[in-house]
Amino acid sequence: MKRELRTEDAEMALFGVTPEFARLGKSLTAIDSNPNMIGALWIGDEATRRAVVGNWLDLPLADRSVDAIIGDGCLSAVISETQRLRCLEEMARILKPGGRAAIRLFARPSKTEPLGAIKADALAGKVKALAEIVLRTALSLPVAAPDYGLKMSAVLDGINEMFGDRAELMAAGGWQPGAFAFIDLYKGSDTICCWLNEDIHVAEASRYFNDVRLVASGGYPVAERCSILVVSSPRS
Ligand SMILES: C[S@@+](CC[C@H](N)C(=O)[O-])C[C@H]1O[C@@H](n2cnc3c(N)ncnc32)[C@H](O)[C@@H]1O
Incomplete structure (x- = not known):
């Protein structure tokens, strides 16, 4: 910069x-x-x-x-x-x-990454920061032209669908439950971002x-x- x-x-x-x-x-x-x-x-x-x-x-x-x-x-x-x-x-x-x-x-990458690839990387301990999971998920979920908008609550839903109760994810990344607080803020959120x-x-x-x-x-x-x-x- x-x-x-x-x-x-x-x-x-x-x-x-x-x-x-x-x-x-x-x-x-x-x-x-x-x-x-x-x-x-x-x-x-x-x-x-x-x-x-x-x-x-x-x-x-x-x-x-x-x-x-x-x-x-x-x-x-x-x-x-x-x-x-x-x-x-x-x-x-x-x-x-x-x-x-x-x-x-x-x-978004030119070829959209399947959610399964994010899940596999995270459960293999290859993801160092939870923010990476948020960003990769947001950039993989379907969005529509011309706005390309997505509610952040939908990103949280996508993460929850992939990782269920998160026990396996937490074990793979060595994260404590509190590490997810910033993600859980999106619960029911109307905030929209464009991807x-x-x-x-x-x-x-x-x-x-x-x-x-x-x-x-x-x-x-x-x-x-x-x-x-x-x-x-x-x-x-
Ligand atoms: C700059 S972005 C991203 C910042 C941070 N680096 C991140 O990645 O999360 C988030 C900020 O944009 C602000 N924001 C969104 N739309 C805005 C607008 N139209 N005018 C001023 N601020 C806005 C929000 O209040 C929020 O604080």
């Missing part, structure tokens, strides 16, 4: 409050619609960085006011094609000429930016599903 955004001297906007990105840039404004998320995750306001409650679809930032935008999964966190396009339009509006946005994607593939992300971004690229985000498990979408040169 630092390399792609040349963050050292940048005035930045962060979509969400991802702590790992909060100290990037010369100055930074983090925007999240959920005050509880700000309360739970934000590093605290300082002279050069602040978090505000706001909507990425109607950003509380002036036209051409930031050098760089950064976000982790934010194009999956909005709930429809209309909202994704609006979010990209807002990015284009607030970027200064020459500015760039880098957004880590959660993107589309890289090609569609690139096509949507290309409606608002002349320069659209995908960059690898590292070598960690599932990194190949988490490319960084780098966009610049907004279309006028």
Whole structure:
């Protein structure tokens, strides 16, 4: 992210409050619609960085006011094609000429992985983080164009169908029951996330930016599903 955004001297906007990105840039404004998320995750306001409650679809930032935008999964966190396009339009509006946005994607692989493969890997002890099971499951369940939306409660249902009472899963991964608390928060949740593939992300971004690229985000498990979408040169 630092390399792609040349963050050292940048005035930045962060979509969400991802702590790992909060100290990037010369100055930074983090925007999240959920005050509880700000309360739970934000590093605290300082002279050069602040978090505000706001909507990425109607950003509380002036036209051409930031050098760089950064976000982790934010194009999956909005709930429809209309909202994704609006979010990209807002990015284009607030970027200064020459500015760039880098957004880590959660993107479906070109060939959908069968749920059985996730189950087999997990029960063989090959999965190191439960978040990997959540992401792989979400990216494997059926979704429909043009929104590609899925309730997070359906992702939890999929996980429960695969692992039943979780005893075998816990034994395979060495996890304690408490490790599942963040997954169980999705029970009955109406939260919708969108799970589309890289090609569609690139096509949507290309409606608002002349320069659209995908960059690898590292070598960690599932990194190949988490490319960084780098966009610049907004279309006028
Ligand atoms: C940035 S995403 C993902 C962050 C984290 N890195 C992760 O992977 O879970 C989650 C955040 O998006 C926020 N969010 C979703 N839609 C939003 C919108 N339209 N405007 C502002 N914040 C939004 C949610 O409140 C939530 O805090």
